[in-house]
Amino acid sequence: MAEDDRSFVDHYAVLGLPSSEEGTKISLEEIKKAYRNQSRIRHPDKRPNDPNATADFQFLTTSFEVLSNETTRSCFDAKLRTRRERVLRDSFQNAKRRKMATDLEQRERSVAVDPSQEVRRKEKMKADELKREIAEFKARRMKKAFEPLNRKDNVEGEKKDSSLDKGRMLKAIWETSAGDYSAAKLRGIFETFGIVEDVVIRTNSLKKKSSAIIVMASKGATVRAIQSMSGDTTNPLLVLPLESIAPSFSSTSSTNQNESMGPEFNNVVGAGFQNYEAFVMKKLQEAYEKNKCM
The missing domain is CATH 3.30.70.330 (RRM (RNA recognition motif) domain)
Known part of the structure; x- marks a missing residue:
């Protein structure tokens, strides 16, 4: 994937034309016109002192040949669209990763700024648990207070009194x-x-x-x-x-x-x-x- 990115050539950009969705709407005549304009500027005869002039002009000619042929242009447009979608998808995922990283950093910073926050949280949990136990104890006391005396206890009490x-x-x-x-x-x-x-x-x-x-x-x-x-x-x-x-x-x-x-x-x-x-x-x-x- 990384090697494809390095070797990828945007033929529209080579000819000085807009790429992406706008490039697919450019006519063949506009492509030819762009090639002629670039040839007058980048021809080796125009740059006798540039050692890379010949290679650059060949590069320009290759891009023109790709875009001037209907079949090769369609393949390139499809490849360009796939690459564009991948870039958008990667950009979205990277945005999510950046947001997660930012949130994590903020939480870490908040903990670093207030180290007693965890202590307060644990104390609150203990206090809530104590309140619950007290409420259960009071409920049992109230229930016991209104329950009738067990018959067995009554009998034993009567025996104790009689004895x-x-x-x-x-x-x-x-x-x-x-x-x-x-x-x-x-x-x-x-x-x-x-x-x-x-x-x-x-x-x-x-x-x-x-x-x-x-x-x-x-x-x-x-x-x-x-x-x-x-x-x-x-x-x-x-x-x-x-x-x-x-x-x-x-x-x-x-x-x-x-x-x-x-x-x-x-x-x-x-x-x-x-x-x-x-x-x-x-x-x-x-x-x-x-x-x-x-």
Whole structure:
């Protein structure tokens, strides 16, 4: 291809005529006229001191012979058209290559000018990923918040509650006028008898009394607390076992009532405890009479 380009001769240009599409429209008479004009100028007799005059004139004669013959001129025009199309195609491809090279250079220059651009891009990607994870986490939290409790969890919770040993629980009652008993204060009082696992206070602003449930770590600590605090008549707290006394309505004696509590509470004394027993008996009797009437 390169050798053809070097050896290619535009015969129209040799005769001083326009080439390309315009050359194909030139008449034979115009070609002859152009040859005669060029011959008068380029004949060797006109250039006796030019060593290349003879070769140049032969070159002119060859171009005239090609263009003056219809067959050879048609072949040359076809060759000229093919070459022109190839030049245009190569020019277009070269333009595309130049544009790609220019774009690449611009990108390289932009990166060279701002080396932190890639760092910012990666940071943005990480930030977007973190936002997505946070959104997914919030969605799971919302879904979990509105889901009904699993039935298995309910059953296990019920079993756990039912297995709680009420023998380790006691109830403390006090007049609201006697002072403010917070959970921390009650825990401090009952920790003198053993480890306190939990304190739950029940208050009612409409009533004169408040109460709390204290969960001890052992039954022994529960017994010690009841025996000690119920025996102190000056103690404003009325301390009782959580499990209610269940006396029969046919026997209301104090001895039978203490026996129903079991051997651990037989020695529990104190005016407050005895008053509470009478209070419970009264309430049970009233409930019994009410049920009889119904």
